[in-house]
Amino acid sequence: MSDTHSNTAAYVRDTMIPQKAPPTGQVGAVRWLTENLFSGPVNTILTLLGVAAVYFLFVHLGPWFQNSIWNANSLAECREILDGASGACWGVIKDRWHQLLFGFYPQYTDPAIISALTGVDLATAKGWGDASVEAEKGFGVVFRYWRPSLTFILMVAALVPVLFDAIPRKALWFSAAFPFLAFWLLWGGSIWFPVFAMMGFAVGYIAFIALQRISSLAATVGAVLAPVIWWFFLAEPIGDAVASAIPISLVPIQSHDFGGFMISIIIGVTGIALSLPIGILLALGRQSDMPLVKWICVGFIEFIRGVPLITLLFTASLLLNYFLPPGTNFDIVLRVIIMVTLFAAAYMAEVIRGGFAALPRGQYEAADALGLDYWKSQRLILLPQVLKISIPGIVNTFIGLFKDTTLVVFIGILDPIGLSSAIRADSNWNGIFMELYAFIALCFFIFCFGMSRYSQYLEGKLKTDHH
């Protein structure tokens, strides 16, 4: 065959010709440009518009950032340095950032310990504004505010096992204990109060196990009653006795001193954590085949979802005292947390309902086929799966709630936005605004963007499970 071929063909190439370089339009930057930026008339126009927009922003904001001033103690000083030019006066952030983060939370100022930790001798310093304190302001603030800082670090540590599967499940015990620890660290007082509050759950669990032999109904009733008896009648006398024997306590601090991002995080995290069980119950109620239960749950959810959060916050601030027995009066932060919890619970219920809807029908049938009763099938089969697929939705609800905590400024709580106007009421910083807003926006962005990335990561992970 090869013979005939070689005879009939006039010319056969027996060596490969060297590869030619691809046309210039198909390589490197040019190809990337033509494919990604100028692939057609519409795209070209869009690209040019985009470049123009970026250029416009750069020209207008560039000088402002370039002329940033960090070392100034008042707006007047900034203006003097800038001498008419446009420039950002970040001195306000340097002066007040601890307030924007922690509000008026008392600072820990034991000179010996602070100087040991930061190397700044506070014994000779006179307070904020003193040169040596200025030097310590940076990292030292973490120590001055060690209680909220430590709580925040612990919060991250407690969240990790909840959010990531890879962490050993035993770590969840720490997550469960964290709320009590956080309460003690932030509000202070005797450590025995949160410890004995936590022991109530152990008491409930023991009662449940002990009574289960008699009947499941008795066990349920016992599991509810025993902790209540513990909390209301036993915990206080025993706690007092132990506290006087082994006094471990932190300086008590009232929630009114809380402010800044700290209060946003406290309201947001507590609201979402408390709303989860209520949301689950509401979602179960909404799915229930008992019409009365169903309609009351639907009514509650739709009511909360139909009114703006701000009206609920006003209710917390103006009306909640009307609804409680005369003479009852408690902390505005707690009242806000109650209303925020109810608000978030309605949204949470919808997220969980979505989770139930996404669960394959077979899971329900399998649970029934095993002969499990309603609560057992919920607890052992359905809820664990529903909660898992609901986590992205829960995180998104949390992001929304966290952003909405800024509305507390309307009822006089000094969140970051509220503090920005309090700071502007100081003669030194009167008239400054963009720098404060930029700082607040940046902090919110870092938090929310991080969380939304996590939720996207989780969504992606859950998706691959199905395919």
Added chain:
Amino acid sequence: MNKTVFFGAMTAAVTLVAGAASATVLDEVKARGELNCGVSTGVNGFSAPDSAGEWQGFDVAVCRAVAAAVLGDPKKVKFVTTTGQTRFTALASGEIDMLARNTTWTLSRDADLKFTFAGVNYYDGQGFMINKAMGVSSAKELDGSTVCIQTGTTTELNLADYFKANNMTYEPVPIETNAEAQQQYLAGACDVYTTDASGLAATRATFADPENHALLPEIISKEPLGPLVAHGDDQWADIVRWTMNALVAAEELGITSANIEELSKGTANPEVDRMLGSSEDDLGAMFGLDKQWAKRAIAANGNYGEIFAANIGESTPIGLARGLNALWTQGGLQYSPPFR
């Protein structure tokens, strides 16, 4: 985890609720060891936190004086920030023991909202501030202007009444906080800024170019500003009222934070002795305080004149003259009933 959070907070809630009120305000404050005082979220010179988080200002000083009289320590005050909208509910619900938040004394607030005004610590009136370049010299020339007002205050009603009475029209720009109103005004988004004249002066003091802004001569309302307490506890109202009176009387009698220790050893003036608790009379016992209450109140921030000078007086950036707030002996309205 979430269940534990839930019940944990519930116990916390129950414990906090347990501190419910039944006794008099004085007993409560003493038991608590702290005075809850409502202030604004920030008005330059009247109440604003400094960079160390300490509250400073003219209204704040009243809270501190009361705390000194009742608890013996001017630092034992919890400052509760209130907005124009939440202040009255906070007071009515007992969340705060007293409100010192430049609040105007009016009949309806007294009778309908059921508060007792303990006196007037600043006689004010609503004025207008305008850029001199506008060439306006009287509020009567403001027909058709755009006016910035702080919402949630009596100023809105006064403004409406004033323009109506003078047959003029205006465009109101309601603003939530003083800081934002100032920004709007400076940018020229409104021609005029109206609020209490003291507030205008305080705001103008912080401008880069205060000399270019004028306060118009018309004062269109009476705004007697003072601390207030809820109806129903006359003893507490008396304590706040007489603490204020003590500050004014101290200025009248020449008692200052500098010489108070000296004077409390005994003077030739029996009224000074009665006030400072160095005579036989025990005035404090009449409303459940000790003999030294007034001495401590005055020692906290000095007398009325000293407080005025330190926070809003002519030597401060705010630079308010005493005017109506001078002592009655100097042609003003500040007058204390006798300590007897």
Added chain:
Amino acid sequence: MAMTSEPSGSSFRLSMLIYDTRYRSITIQILFLFLFMAGFAWLVDNTLANLAQKGKDINFGFLGSRAGYDINQMLVNYTNDSSHARAWIVGLLNTLVLAVAACASATVIGVIAGVLRLSKSWIVSKIMTVYVEIFRNVPLLLWIIVIFAVLTEITPAPNAFRGENPTSSMFFFDSVAITNRGTYLPGALFDRSLGDINLGIVSVSTNYIVLIALIIASIWGYRALQRKAGVVQEATGVRPVTWWKSALILIAPTLIALLAMGFHLEYPELKGFNFQGGSYLRNSFIAMWLALTLYTGAFIAENVRAGILAISKGQTEAAFALGLRPNRTMNLVILPQALRVIIPPLISQYLNITKNTSLAIAVGYMDLRATLGGITLNQTGRELECMLLLMMTYLIVSLMISGAMNVYNNSVKLKER
């Protein structure tokens, strides 16, 4: 607990209320209802006790009394002599106008941003990603305040238009003035008014009603014409030329009516302190509108993107195989299908916009929250009544929006057989 009727067959025992599944749900429901009612009664009882203690009552009589304050933006007549009830309506209308405007523009922005995020142009898709992420992850309240502050700072004061050498000038042949108080636009005026129709609380100019009726009639006529052309095309294969008829039907009646009623534009003019005449969009409104549009637009963009990505790639490939160009593919094949995925989250975004208008007080826009829930509440001290009315109003508006949108959603839903 004597039993009046016994279930047939077996005798009824009390324990069956707990252990028999037939009766257990009734027991639970009765218990639940009892707890609910008890809780509710407890709240009401506390409220009454508290009111009695404070010497207050529940009385809506304040709604009829004189409001005493002024509102800058009003769609119905209102003066400070009007009642609080009227201030409530003015606020409600302001809320609704803002909500409707923001819903419309947020949808447009959201769809554009969502589609452009999938654009092939690298820089455009990156810009859109940055836009969506920045707006989604910063609180709305902050955006409202920032946009208002920026508007105030970068636009000129009316003063800048004054004098021999004004530093600013009006746009479009002196018809539009953008100031830091707001934007002044030419206003429509009719020489020959046909009178007003009084609808109880609102009176509407008959001229506008006539115009709207004419426009609706024209559109109906145009569609009838198109239908007829379609029938002819079906029958003969040739589509009759309709463009000039369409144009005539669409434009002529409205134009004639405008001329007949003596329509002309009124231009804003700088008189005294402010521009006078024409129509006026206040900066507070513009700031709220922009903030709500951009913020919600970012969320809608995400919904749109998710909707488009949910349509399987086969659809695009099939459309390409039919020879459709990319933008026709998007308009004719992808978007109509994606719509079904997009609409349910869109409904909740519309509800969010409506609820978020309540932040308007931050920039002094006089919405429902600022009138009824703000100044009225503050001046009358009737917090219980005002908050009740406020919540009910928002609730009714929300329910109406979600009801209307659900009807629409059902109409476009895929009809499964």
